[in-house]
Amino acid sequence: MNTLSYKTVSANNATVTKQWVVVDAKDQILGRLASKVAILLRGKHRPNYTPHVDCGDHVIIINAEKIQLSGNKWDQKEYVRHTGYPGGQRFTTVKQMLAKKPGTIIEKAVKGMLPKNRLGSEIFRNLRVYEGSEHPHQAQEPKVINLNSIN
Numbered sequence: 001m002n003t004l005s006y007k008t009v010s011a012n013n014a015t016v017t018k019q020w021v022v023v024d025a026k027d028q029i030l031g032r033l034a035s036k037v038a039i040l041l042r043g044k045h046r047p048n049y050t051p052h053v054d055c056g057d058h059v060i061i062i063n064a065e066k067i068q069l070s071g072n073k074w075d076q077k078e079y080v081r082h083t084g085y086p087g088g089q090r091f092t093t094v095k096q097m098l099a100k101k102p103g104t105i106i107e108k109a110v111k112g113m114l115p116k117n118r119l120g121s122e123i124f125r126n127l128r129v130y131e132g133s134e135h136p137h138q139a140q141e142p143k144v145i146n147l148n149s150i151n
Contacts, residue, residue: 034109
């Protein structure tokens with residue numbers, strides 16, 4: 001067997017072809033939705049996945065206000081932020097955040113599943129989250145994707 005005939009294909013910015021996909025978050029569980037979207041953003045579903053290159057798709061999430069959480073997470077799950085002042089730690093529950101800005105819940109869940117480096121920041125810019133079923137990206141001709149088809 002000639003081992004020189006097998007070459008490892010490594011993607012780069014010039015060879016990557018990005019697609020636009022739409023994901024409907026209606027009645028989806030937050031963590032499962034976020035992990036599938038992180039796979040799409042990272043490009044792990046593609047055969048030419050390369051860890052150090054942004055080879056994922058542009059993902060549009062619609063119906064962000066209709067996500068589901070299991071158990072008592074609506075009241076018990078808290079997001080923590082700090083104002084920068086002494087004693088400035090602030091807590092927000094998921095229910096409060098859903099009333100104020102529903103897209104932030106999904107954005108925080110997906111961002112936590114991406115790499116914590118410059119590549120992760122670049123990949124996160126490919127995510128768009130919208131309340132309701134309308135989005136302004138019709139010109140990109142996004143295709144609707146079923147999350148159950150992604151491993």
